[in-house]
Amino acid sequence: MIIVPQVWSGSSLNKNKGLVDHLQSFGIIQSKKVAEVMETVDRGLFVPDGSPAYLDSPMQIGFKATISAPHMHATCLQLLEDNLQPGMHALDVGSGTGYLTACFALMVGSHGRTIGVEHIPELVSTSIKNIEKTAAAPLLKDGSLALHVGDGRKGWPEYAPYDAIHVGAAAPEIPQPLIDQLKPGGRLVIPVGTISQDLKVVDKNLDGSVTIRSETSVRYVPLTDRETQLRGY
DSSP: OOOSOOSOOOTTOOSHHHHHHHHHHTTSOOSHHHHHHHHHSOGGGSSOTTSOTTSSSOEEEETTEEEOOHHHHHHHHHHHGGGOOTTOEEEEESOTTSHHHHHHHHHHOTTSEEEEEESOHHHHHHHHHHHTTSTTHHHHHHTSEEEEESOGGGOOGGGOSEEEEEEOSBBSSOOHHHHHTEEEEEEEEEEEESSSEEEEEEEEOTTSOEEEEEEEEEOOOBOOOHHHHHHTO
16 A cells, blocks of 8 residues: 555554554554554564565555555554454455454454455465464454455355455455445444545444545555556556
8 A cells, every 4th residue: 555645654663563552652552452463463574574664654565555654554443443343353354464464363362353355366375474473363363363265346155144244455446245244233434436535434223324534545555456557547
C-alpha cells in the first residue's frame, strides 16, 4: 500500500519500541491494547532484509506488493479494536507479509479465528515463515491462525461470519462477498477508489443493514487479480 503523507520522517528510529512510542506520541495509537500488540509483533521481522523497518513509510515486498506504513497499521488496528476481542473471528484480505494478520491473531487469541488471504503464493509462504518467528507462532500451530492462497475479493466463507475484516488494497467498490461475510455488529475497513481513495469503515448493524463512512484519504495499490498485479496493474 502507498499511504497518506508521512506524519514524521522517523529517521532516528532503529527499534520497534521506538516506532510504537512515536505512534503513541502523535496520537495514532490511542489504546494500550494496540500499543501492546504492535510492540509484540516486531515490524522488522516482516520487511525485506536491509529495509529500514522502523520508518513510518510503506515498503516494497516484491510481486508489485507493499507493506503499509506503520501509522496505517496502527489506524486500522484502532478502528477494528472492538471487533478484535478474544474469541472473535478476523479476516485479513491481501495479507502480504502477514504483519497485520499476526496482530489480529494475538488480539483474538486461540479461542478466536484469524484468516489471511493473499493471491501470491510466494507471499503466503513468506508470511508463514515471518509469523513463525513471533509470539503468534503457537496460533499457527494450533490452527486458530491460518494463511491461504486465494482471491480475497471473495473473502473466505469457511469461517464466516467475521467480526473484523481488513482489506490491504484499494477496491474500485466494496466487494459484496465481504459485506455478506461480515457478522451483524461487525466492521470492515477497506480503502475504496482508484485515483482518489478513501479508507471506508463499514459497520453491519444488528438488523443486517450497513452503515458506511469515510475515515481518511489514502493511497493504496489496487485490489485486483493476481495476473494484473504481476503485470504491474
